[in-house]
Amino acid sequence: MRTLVLLPGFMCDNDLWRDMVPDLGRLGQLHYGDVYHDDTLEGMARRVLAETPERFVLVGFSMGGFVARVLALMAPERVAGVAFVASSAREYTPAERQRRLQGNLPGDRPKRAHPGVALGLHPDRERDPVLLERLRDMQRRLGSEVRARQSALIRKDGYADLERIACPALVVACRQDRLRKLEETERMARSLPHARFEVLEDCGHMAPLEKPHELAALLRDWIERTGL
16 A cells, blocks of 8 residues: 655644545554654654655655655655655755854744744735644744754755655745745655645645645646556
C-alpha cells in the first residue's frame, strides 16, 4: 500500500493535517515525520528516513519542504514523488537568521502592533478565533525546546539542488501568502526537472488549515496522474 510521509512547518504538529486526514487516508497510509528532535535539516531527514517504510510519497509544508528537499537528495531511491507546499529553497538573509536565533516566528515584529493577528493566514482569516487557537495550541504543545531547535536551522540556497531531484514533483503556492513570496515557490517548480506547479487561490500561508480539501484534491490528482 502507498505511504504518504507528511512533514509539517515551523512549530506545527500533527494537528496541521487534521482536516486533510480523511481525504489523504484514501490515498494510502499516513506517516507523520518527526522534525522535532534535531537542529539541522540533515538530522531531520535522517530521522524521518529511519522511521518510514522503504518507499513513499513525500509531502513537505513550508519548513517541511526544506527537509523534503534534503531527504529526496539523501535517499532518492526511496522517494517515489515529492510535493512542496508553500515552501521555498531561498537562503535566509542575515537579518532573518538573527531573528530566528532569537526565537521569533515569521511576522512576529509586525504582529506586535496588531495583537490577535496571524500573518500566516489569509487577511480575511487572520483573526479567525478557531484557526488562531489551533496555531497557538500547536506552539504550546511543542514548547520552547522544539522552537529553539527549529529556529537554529541553517537554510542555504537550494535551488541548484532541486535540479538533481528526478522523481515527479508537485509545487503548490498560495496566492495570498504573506510569509512566502509566490516567486520563490514558482522558482522551485522551474528548477525541478519533472514538476507540476499549482496555485491555491484565496489562501494564506497555512494551506493545510485554510484549504485542506482543495490541497488534498491537488495531491490526489497529482498522485493519480503520475501513477505514484
